[in-house]
Amino acid sequence: MRTSPRVLMIGVDAGELSLIRAALPSLPTFRRLFDEGVFHPLASSAEYVSASVWPTMYTGGMPGEHGISQHIQWDPSSMRMRRIGSDWLYCEPFWYGLARAGLGVTVLDVPFTFENREPRAMEIANWGSHDLMGPFQASVPALRRDIRRRFGRHPMGYEIPVSKDTGQLETMRRECIEGAHTKAELARWLRETTRWNLFLAVFGECHRGGHILWRDHDVAHAHVPPGALLDVYRAVDAGVGRVLDGVDLATTTVVVFALHGMGYNFSQEHFVRRAMDRINAIHRREDVVRDAPPAPRRGLMRALRESIPAPVQHAIARAVPVQVRDWVVAREVTGGVDWRKTPGISLRSDLFSFVRLNLAGRERDGMLAPGSDEHRRYVDHVTQSFLALRTDTGAPIVRDVVPAHEVLAGARRDLLPDMILRWTDEYPATSARSPALGTIHAAPDSGRTGEHRPGGFALVLGAAAKSGGLPPLAHNADFPGFVAHLLGVRLGS
Numbered sequence: 001m002r003t004s005p006r007v008l009m010i011g012v013d014a015g016e017l018s019l020i021r022a023a024l025p026s027l028p029t030f031r032r033l034f035d036e037g038v039f040h041p042l043a044s045s046a047e048y049v050s051a052s053v054w055p056t057m058y059t060g061g062m063p064g065e066h067g068i069s070q071h072i073q074w075d076p077s078s079m080r081m082r083r084i085g086s087d088w089l090y091c092e093p094f095w096y097g098l099a100r101a102g103l104g105v106t107v108l109d110v111p112f113t114f115e116n117r118e119p120r121a122m123e124i125a126n127w128g129s130h131d132l133m134g135p136f137q138a139s140v141p142a143l144r145r146d147i148r149r150r151f152g153r154h155p156m157g158y159e160i161p162v163s164k165d166t167g168q169l170e171t172m173r174r175e176c177i178e179g180a181h182t183k184a185e186l187a188r189w190l191r192e193t194t195r196w197n198l199f200l201a202v203f204g205e206c207h208r209g210g211h212i213l214w215r216d217h218d219v220a221h222a223h224v225p226p227g228a229l230l231d232v233y234r235a236v237d238a239g240v241g242r243v244l245d246g247v248d249l250a251t252t253t254v255v256v257f258a259l260h261g262m263g264y265n266f267s268q269e270h271f272v273r274r275a276m277d278r279i280n281a282i283h284r285r286e287d288v289v290r291d292a293p294p295a296p297r298r299g300l301m302r303a304l305r306e307s308i309p310a311p312v313q314h315a316i317a318r319a320v321p322v323q324v325r326d327w328v329v330a331r332e333v334t335g336g337v338d339w340r341k342t343p344g345i346s347l348r349s350d351l352f353s354f355v356r357l358n359l360a361g362r363e364r365d366g367m368l369a370p371g372s373d374e375h376r377r378y379v380d381h382v383t384q385s386f387l388a389l390r391t392d393t394g395a396p397i398v399r400d401v402v403p404a405h406e407v408l409a410g411a412r413r414d415l416l417p418d419m420i421l422r423w424t425d426e427y428p429a430t431s432a433r434s435p436a437l438g439t440i441h442a443a444p445d446s447g448r449t450g451e452h453r454p455g456g457f458a459l460v461l462g463a464a465a466k467s468g469g470l471p472p473l474a475h476n477a478d479f480p481g482f483v484a485h486l487l488g489v490r491l492g493s
Ligand SMILES: [Zn+2]
Pocket: 014, 050, 207, 211, 350, 452
């Protein structure tokens, strides 16, 4: 009797290939995967927007198509930062097509997925991910209760984007290790107790650990416990081994993958809002009003965030509900802004920084006429202002300014930022200057010593890999086609 094919996928979210390769002697599961598997390097949509990698993976569409650039992103109709949800920016994951074709689907903790809309697919989300989209949920309520009873909670929680001290990082290292262990038990249990042709589980601990536990020779990394990140990778390596143990490679294709990677943080995001304040003040003086402009107002939330010590912010943020934290992010971006006089703002982002234009007809209170001379002058002014910024040693901090709509086409491209500032590889500076903007002093405040690199990888094992019959897999957008091909299903449009 012919058994139907199976694909077992394990995502190691933001697992960095160079780190894994260097640590192979202490990562036995990865060592085996490299020895026995077929290696696929992956390019990814993180080349522009790091938070897009999961929606691109599960839809096969680029960011202009799915429209997702952040878990809290700009909503032009309300002119505020808003948490994405199934009522806004919903995208269907490719495994619903597999479930509709009658295949068993079990999916655990894929980041950036929405509430289940296809009851035939068994989905568990937000149990333990780096990017939590909302409360823990399972497509079957009884399963949710059962998981809570058997496995409790993942200790990682939400990331609080403020600086952390060594003691806090030690705690977070332990949380990542413990979380990886419990995630492995949960994934193993689902593997054994659910009916699946596609099984997909994602470990989020290398992602969280990579952001906060990255340590190299930079003085700004000195507070990070040495070896902490490797400890997290070892725990995830053991967890992946636990999920793979005993899988029959004659009938199952195994795919262990990371969509993007991690390196030291070179984001200069902390300068962007202050730079935009100055850029807008200069623009107002030159282009909008002839009389002297008022001094830019910062907004209460931004002023508070810039003056309250990080440990206090951290304690407050861990104690309040997520809606309150979202409100803080929203006020920080838009507090004190007079839209009649503001042609563009910076959006709070991660590695690369985002500028959104206040376009008439697109933003609720838009003031910049699309295609006008002023529009073109402003875009040029923003671009040149950022390209001119230098550190104390004279090094440029901006590599390029990407016009997002030109490179990321698609039906939802109007929801993406207009300009993506991509940094050079300088370590975060505390002052930056240019002749036009003067000197801007700002300290990094995200608490991240690590940030993303766009390259990912996949290691594939099993009969299909041995016979050389694998479909193309070279980009994070290739996954829907890759999996459907292995399972012998044609996905509809
Ligand atoms: Zn990240």
